[in-house]
Amino acid sequence: MEMSPAEQERFREILTAHKRELEKRVDRIHEHAREPLEADSSEQAAQLGNVQVVSALENEAVQEITQIDAALRRLEDGRYGVCITCGEDISPKRLEAWPASAECVDCAETSGPR
């Protein structure tokens, strides 16, 4: 599938905007993580629990940023919208739902969650 330059530009904008949002989210997570621990030990335990949740959220965001960066590189290379595994076109519907998709539906199903 040949994607028109206008369409590529549209996906570039969606991906860039999404990436900015994720970066802001990571910044906020960092702000939060810098808060000093309470002296009280039960409070400390609760906060440590929070730190774990926070780092899981951060990992998720960082992973998404990585996927978006890869998608932006594929846009640059003219390989955007093509499955990295089988080389088939990724359906437009799938790209609309998740613009950073690297694989077609079939490959994503066989390789499991990214």
Ligand SMILES: [Zn+2]
């Ligand atoms: Zn595929």
